[in-house]
Amino acid sequence: MRKEVGKLTPEGDDPDEVKPTLSDITRAIRDLLPNGQSLRQAVWHALFARIPSFFYFSEYSSLPSTVQIRNLLAADEDDLNEQDQTALALLKLAEFEEDHLLDTDYETRKRELENVANELRGQVLDYWSTNRNLRVEMDLTLKQKPVDNGTTTVIDELHIRMRDDQHELSLRFDERSSGFRWFFSFLIAFSRYEFDDTSVIILLDEPALGLHAKAQKDFLHFIEERLSKRCQVIYTTHSPFMIQPDHLERARLVEDRGREQGSVTTSDVLTTDSDTLFPLQAALGYDIAQHLFIAKDNLVVEGPSDFLFMQTISERLLEDGREGLDKRWSIMPLGGADIIPAFVALLGNHLDVTVVVDARKEGHQKLTALAKAGFLGEKRIITIGEIADRKMADIEDLFGKDDYVALYNAAFGKKLKAADLTGTDPIVRQIARKEGVDRYDHNAPAEVLLRERARRVATLSEETLDAFEALFKRINETLSQSRA
Template sequence: MKLRKVRIRMFRNILDSTEVAIDERVTCLVGKNESGKSAFLHALWRINPARTKPEFVIQDHYPAWLEKRHRNERKNLEEVEPVEACLEWEPADVKAIEDKFGPGVVSAGAQMRLWKSYGNKLRWESGCSEQQAVKNFIAKNVIPTSKKTAYKQIMDFEALAAQLASDLEESKDSAEDHKLLANAQSALKTLLGNDGFDAAMWTLAEGRLPAFFYFAEYSKLPYSAKIRDVLEKPEGQLSDSEATVRALLRLGGTEKEYMLNPDYERRKRELENVANALTEDVNKYWSQNPELRVQPDITQRTERHPNGQQVVLDELKLRIWDNRHSLSLPFTDHSAGFQWFFSFLAAFSEYEYHDPPMIILLDEPAVGLHARAQADFLRFIEERLAKRCQVIYTTHSPFMVQPSKLERVRLVEDRGKEEGALVSSDVLTRDRDTLFPLQGALGYDLVQHLFVAENNLVVEGTSDYAYLKVISDYLASKARRCLDTKWSIVPVGGADLIPTFVALLGNHLKVTVLVDSRKDGVQRLQRMAKDGYLEKQRIILLGEVLNRKRADIEDLFEVDEYLELYNKAFGKAIKRADLQGNDPIVERIARHEGVSRYDHGRPADVLLRERETILTMLSEATLKRFEDLFERINRTLEV
């Protein structure tokens, strides 16, 4: 199964997160400290946790400022469901269901929903058709001809069981009918046992339901741990740190009898298995110092109990050998970032090949790492984790956001006691502090590209970037005219900043500028061309491309197509007939809405989020306009 949507309600500072779409590979929750990112993960984790067994506790998790009020209002807080998850049946799941209940009961892509209450009770809807399962059962099991009409009307297995019991009682005088009905009743018993359809489906689904693997700062490894305690303690009683130690001990195929074996050679071999497995991963994904080697060891310590009895305890000690400096140090003497990274490698190793694949929840991963090490961890997520598992992580670091994958980002913003924390995929708007990691990521990406990209296409803002990049990629996939791969698209944050950008870098880099046709901006750029800052041919006016006096990038779309984006973004229902005039469409919409300007980023965000659906619906006229623009831009490479 794949997790597709999540909704959190009444959990810590989240009153209603709204429905949050989950990417099929990686989802990144971005927000300020205390915005609600961790609360979102904590609530989701509890629906089906791996490693430890946390539960919902009203006193700890219900919004503190509402708990007393809601109790006074006689609300049963035990029945409040703080988490709702929507999962998608995949082809392998569908096959398992069809093997049991026959074809058509569920289709790939159909969704099941799970809820969990503060009473820690699960509720679910399978998304499967019991009526179709009944129909399949009747088709498979021979029913007496005289009874078939009645059975065609049956909608569920409860009614089917009642009908079979009734008909069986009535058919005592007909041996043949009695035998057929008895066989059908026996087959029904075999199919469902003593349960109904929902219970039988849950038995099938439960084993295919992904567990949630949560890892945070307090899950890190300690320097030492008592081996017997960790290996023998029930799973539900392990702390997060102890669970990580247990994963480390199991990493090399380590069993308790080997780790505690008095034979030195046997014990040493097991420790080397652990060291080799971890060292390989550390060297592959820790570029900060590739000269590190893991050195686990077991020591024995004598402890005297209050009754006077002496007990010998076997303890795991963890050291890291640094070949660069020819010394080893206790694990906890290394940087906080390295401790986190190493601990996660150990913890995840236990579940990497778990079937069904885990859903990984990472709370502020790599927060103690240098920017380049954070890039290493992003690579680790892409190459290692997301190959089998869905990953959801929180961050407030610009270096943990991938500018090329903004569709994966969900912004988390706490709007106070009235609204609580909200989670949104609207990445091109929100308050400045919440947006900072995205701006920082884009800025860092921009700086990286500016020093290596020879040809830069300068545009006003991120919405221009989104339209050009998404549609160019789509046209390229269809072997049609698109932007040359030599271009690096550079959004500078507004028309007023374009001349400054060109003045600073135009003499050092090849810069082509794409702008609307507003008189003041064009005149400034033309003066700069006259002064030698850039070639006049490298100033591209959208109005000229469209053979109009004035135009914006939004005018490349057919009016109805852009209105589709606008209406989805703002929840409106504007039609072409509502717009007056022939000026740029953004001005006509603003005039109709009675505002001077609206957020141009939100329609572009709709295209980012729903690109697969929207791109296939674009008209040939729209695609031709973008092709003409890209051809005009590409010609400036020859200037």
């Protein structure tokens, strides 16, 4: 007797079993498909439903100050103009009750409007750190409008105003600054995607142009905290304040390379012209300057490679529940060991500074002298050599040889093997000697680790992770030390 499809026993368990034919399997699958669809149609519909929609916005119509509320709530959302769509998104964000909003009883209607306004203050205005004294005021009035037969009809109008408690002044929404209107309208309009199951990718061209630096940071905070958790957001910008220095791996550079190549998108900063790089450089410079004069605890390192290696591997260790760099540290790459003494001499009396330097320098006499002069605690001078237990060592010597050689090969398209290297001097010298060069760009392997972080960090050996963890423990020990 033939058994049902899906209840077959393993081959050989039942010698009397009659195996299902292809037509049996096809019939069983067809019974599972809706509305008599073919398997191909069902697969296509399932895949098509998962294809995201693209929404491109260079500008979004500003929220109006006055809205015909009954028409707004009764209309099909797709038939609304852009301004009214923003107004409807405002109401949805505040989770309004339509029956209460249009209730003929003034008190019921007023309470609902106040609830909507209070909700908006928490949902949207918390992201406008420029002025914490703003709040939304809303009211519904009745307006008589003449119709064709000589009679009049009554229209419910929703009025939106912004009140500034600091100046005890309220203005119609459309009388606020253009930058604020754009910011508020944007946050309202795109917040709807938090409550929408539509798969969507939002494309923005030069957003937040009318905002100053602090407000652009607020805008990024909204995207990071609210919008990007629900949608993919892609935007173009020339503003350094729209770039996140702690997430440079997300950035891509778009460069016009002439008629033959056209526009090229890349993450490789080494092949990009200075004009294209400027926003990234400005963002990094601003971030460094901000941290320099605001952060209490500053960790000074020699160059960009030290910064990238330490930051990236620290994140991996913290994710594994191990010790990474304490979040209170502000890492300052100064561009070379020779600059560090001048930096400490200028600012050491005003900032808590710990210095990490390579071990190859002969005693670092200048730093030692500054420590003796009271500019720097002696225990806050950390050499890589004391971590690697070697007289001469660079940050690269904290990697297992295979780990660092893999980064070097990826950076320069080489096929070098760790076994090819000889000597007890720092690995960067061993590689240069093997390659027959005096020096190579030490930043390139660090950029590979940053650019391909997910893949590269996952393959690091325990030897590498243990060495960097030892460095971070030593650094963190200096965090609470006073500059004696």
